[in-house]
Structure formats: C-alpha cells, structure tokens
C-alpha cells in the first residue's frame with residue numbers, strides 16, 4: 001500500500017478472526033447482493049422464510065425479507081433459552097455508586113416478560129409507540145425488549161434531554177405510555193428524571209400512564225391514576241405470567257429513534273424487525289469478532305443508536321456478554337473505565353473519539369496503573385478520530401497490540417457501514433473500507449466519482465438490510481433529505497463529506513449539512529437556533545461549530561437581540577440556561593456572541609459558512625449571493 005503509516009494486524013489476530021477474507025467476499029456481496037444477504041439472514045431464526053430478499057419496486061422505500069415472519073426478541077432472547085446460552089451472563093451492570101447487578105439470558109427473559117405484561121396491562125397494543133426516558137440501568141434495556149416482544153415500538157429519548165424535547169418526541173410518536181425512573185446517578189449527583197418527566201407530561205396532552213422504576217430513591221411526585229411504581233406493579237400476579245413473543249412481519253416497526261437534521265424538527269428514524277436484526281448482528285460479529293467467551297463493552301448510552309444496536313440487539317442476538325455502566329466514565333476518578341476493564345476482564349472496548357480525548361487529558365498514568373491484558377480489540381465511533389487520539393488509544397490503551405475498529409455509520413444505517421475488520425491493515429484516522437454488501441463511494445454534485453484523495457460527497461449506491469425505512473409520519477421528508485440529490489441514480493446521501501485514497505480507504509471529513517457533531521452527539525444548528533430565538537430577548541440567531549480540543553466541535557452562537565435589550569454577561573448566562581432548559585445540557589453553546597447583523601443570502605438564508613470562515617480567520621469563499 002502507498003501510505004507509510006500503516007498498522008498491520010498480528011498473525012495471532014488474523015488466525016483467530018471470525019472473518020479471514022475481505023476482497024473476494026466483498027466483490028461477491030456487491031455482485032450478488034440478494035444472494036449474499038439471504039445467506040447472512042440464515043444466522044437468525046425466522047417463523048416464516050421470506051418470499052423475496054429485496055423488494056425495490058418503490059424506491060427509496062425498500063423492503064427486505066418480504067413476507068418473512070419473525071420477532072427480533074425471539075432471536076435476542078427466546079432462542080437462547082433452550083441452549084447453553086440460557087445460563088450465560090447477558091449483562092454485567094455497574095451503577096455509578098459501585099452497586100452491581102448481573103443477569104443471565106434466563107434472567108433477562110424473566111425481567112422482559114414482567115415488563116411486557118405491565119406494558120400490555122396499560123392497554124398498549126401492537127403498533128403503538130412507547131416512549132422510554134431512563135438512566136443507564138438494566139430496566140432501560142428490559143423496557144425496550146418488552147415493547148418489541150409484544151409488537152409495540154419503542155422510542156427511547158436520551159436522559160440528557162429536557163422536558164420540552166421529551167414532550168415534543170412524545171407528541172410526534174403519539175405515545176400514551178412513558179417508562180421512566182425516579183432518577184439516575186451522574187458525577188455523584190442525582191439526575192431528577194421524574195421531575196423532568198412530570199414537566200413533559202404537563203406540556204403534552206397525550207400521556208395517560210407512566211411506569212416509574214425506583215433507582216435513586218429520592219422523593220418524587222407521583223400522580224394518582226397516571227403514575228405506577230414498577231416495584232408495586234411487580235407485586236401483581238399477572239405480571240409473572242408467561243408472555244408470548246408476538247410474531248411480526250419482517251417489515252413491521254421495531255423502533256423510532258429521534259435524531260437531528262437540518263430543520264428544527266427532530267426526525268423519528270424508523271427501523272424494522274427483519275432487516276435490522278440481520279444487519280446489526282452480522283456486522284457486530286464480523287467487525288468486533290465476537291466470540292462466546294468475550295466480555296464486550298460498548299461505552300455508549302443505550303438511548304442512542306450505538307446503544308440500541310450494540311448494547312441491546314446485536315450482542316443479545318450473538319449471545320454475547322455485555323457490560324453496562326450507569327455513570328460518567330471518569331467518575332469518581334479518571335481511571336473508572338480502566339479499573340472496570342481490569343475488574344471484569346473485559347475483552348473488547350468500543351467508545352468515541354471524544355471519550356478518548358477526555359481520557360487522554362488526564363495523562364497516561366491512570367491507564368498504565370491497570371492490567372488491561374484482557375483486552376483484545378478496540379473500537380471507536382461518532383466522529384472522525386484525529387490521529388493523535390488514535391495513536392494514544394493504540395499505544396497507551398492497546399499497548400501497541402490491539403487493532404482499532406474505526407466504525408463509520410449513522411442512526412439511519414442501523415449498523416456499521418465503513419469499518420475495518422480485525423484482519424484489515426489500519427491507517428490512523430481512516431474508517432478503511434466498506435463492509436460487505438455496502439457499495440460506498442465519494443462523488444461530486446453530478447454523481448461522478450472524484451479522483452483519489454479529492455474531497456467529495458459520501459454516498460451509498462445500493463440498499464442494505466439495516467437501512468432506515470422512513471421518517472415517522474413523513475415519507476416525503478425521508479425522500480427529500482436522503483434520496484433527492486441523487487434521485488436519478490437511486491443513491492443514499494449520507495450528509496458527510498469524505499475522500500478515498502489510492503488504496504480505496506475512506507477518510508470521513510465532516511458533515512456537509514447543517515448538522516454538528518459535538519462530543520459525538522448529533523445536533524442540528526436549526527434546533528439550537530430555534531431554542532435561542534424562543535427567548536424573549538432574542539430576535540435572531542445563527543449557530544456554527546468551531547473546532548474544540550475535547551469535543552471535536554463546540555457550538556458558537558451569534559445572536560441579534562431585540563431592540564433596546566442590553567448585551568450583558570448575565571444575559572449570555574441566561575441564554576445558555578434557556579437553551580439547557582429547552583433542549584438539554586448537550587446543546588448549550590460554548591460562547592454566545594452578540595451581533596448587529598448576520599450574513600445572509602438574498603433569499604434570507606443565514607450563511608453559516610461565512611460566520612465560520614470569519615471566526616477561523618479563513619477566506620469565506622464566494623460571497624456573490626450575500627445580501628449585505
């Protein structure tokens with residue numbers, strides 16, 4: 001290969017890898033897409049086999065495993081109950097205060113069944129969407145699986161979101177039931193989730209019922225008739241009855257997950273039972289080389305797609321043992337994660353560049369005082385990893401012997417898309433090559449493949465089983481956002497820019513739409529702007545991302561105040577706390593600049609790239625469309 005800075009996997013890694021060959025299998029998978037996925041679909045059980053692998057008669061509304069009957073919970077739990085996996089640990093959980101709980105597959109089934117009976121008793125039926133707002137405790141996972149088991153869909157709202165954001169999502173999903181907890185532990189403090197849930201319930205007229213898990217035990221307000229303690233419901237006999245797993249159509253909705261887009265309204269990305277289970281479990285097996293004896297730790301929140309796919313569904317389908325941790329990764333000391341790896345003898349660690357940079361900041365000693373020899377594979381996701389962080393992860397955490405799986409993917413893709421396998425030679429900062437069945441390319445606006453090393457638009461040219469099916473209630477928007485730019489060719493536009501080098505390695509550069517990646521979290525500039533503008537003193541706002549050492553990007557806001565309002569440091573503080581209230585702590589701007597005007601096109605669109613160029617002292621480029 002051309003690039004000098006290449007890290008080759010050891011003979012040992014290669015000899016033990018689940019998948020030992022890439023090039024030929026990749027070629028075959030693209031040439032015979034349906035044949036390939038039919039074979040992979042054989043890794044899971046089906047109640048009824050499909051009539052057709054792929055229905056592409058109405059693009060972009062593709063259907064996979066058409067006519068097949070299944071339920072992801074059958075593959076994640078039920079089928080393990082008659083094998084040795086029944087007695088294996090599914091989850092090892094540690095709370096932030098240090099309390100621990102473990103669950104075998106047998107126990108997971110028991111817990112999920114209880115929760116499923118409770119949900120059913122609230123009148124929830126197949127096709128309904130249940131909203132879940134929980135800390136990182138095992139019941140979050142059980143609630144998701146319980147919904148899927150009875151054929152309801154879940155919509156998990158990340159516990160860092162505000163009451164308003166929660167209420168918006170409850171409304172969009174038309175949820176009548178919310179599953180939540182009194183609170184969770186974060187940095188030694190209680191996050192008062194029930195209080196936020198109560199506020200949300202006041203905003204939305206929809207909620208009929210809440211199931212509340214007791215985690216922190218602090219005083220919370222419960223409303224008669226509406227709110228039910230989980231531990232009280234547990235005392236009811238019916239909760240302990242057997243609960244059949246509903247047999248679903250492969251294309252039936254499994255979950256909705258809200259993610260940020262280019263407009264202020266978050267979009268509910270829809271995934272289904274059939275294709276998603278095939279795709280996520282396969283890429284997990286292939287990329288992270290999952291073995292029966294492994295202990296796998298994905299350090300994401302189950303409330304994001306990474307957690308949905310790689311804490312909940314894929315590891316369970318693969319019969320893996322998964323770690324789950326409630327709190328902050330550097331609490332009470334910077335070595336919490338390394339201590340837990342040593343204590344539990346974790347084999348595979350999957351985290352984000354932001355987390356890695358956060359660990360780096362505390363210095364090598366915190367890592368080095370722990371025996372991390374149990375680790376055999378590392379992974380990262382969420383944003384491009386800077387080579388400095390990659391090398392630190394490789395040398396300090398991995399001791400120079402562990403391959404790093406830099407997995408590029410999105411909420412919309414369901415699972416990893418561009419990623420190394422353990423056998424792939426690595427280049428720091430590159431997600432390397434597309435996985436099997438993924439026809440990725442870097443093209444210009446007309447759809448021509450750009451020259452090696454030239455920046456272009458990252459597209460996916462063929463459908464894949466784990467792809468999102470639509471945006472809840474808005475097929476048109478789904479079509480418009482992802483499929484309209486290359487409608488003629490029928491390609492999926494990822495929203496990222498990238499380049500491909502002379503070895504065919506992909507280098508993801510950044511988002512090309514108005515979406516920011518802040519600490520790996522996905523935020524729309526429009527969402528933050530509308531939160532700012534909802535404050536009485538703000539007339540207009542523009543938001544950009546500027547490079548930040550730890551967060552990757554940090555939010556910088558430009559605000560025009562209402563006539564006669566004084567710009568003061570107090571007002572900046574107040575606006576920040578206003579955004580926190582409207583959206584949650586992850587959306588709070590790093591800096592708010594008060595300005596008199598904003599650069600706009602003649603049609604009135606804010607030119608964020610001009611603001612950004614100015615902030616960075618760069619050339620703003622073509623200004624011919626600017627108004628003022």
Ligand code: WTA
Nearest residue numbers: 381382383384406407408409410411508522
């Ligand atoms: C970015 C997270 C570079 C990218 C799973 C993508 C990455 C967005 C990587 C999706 C990576 C994710 N290298 N960039 N390995 N992984 N991204 O929906 O911009 O929260 O479009 O899904 O994260 O973010 P989302």
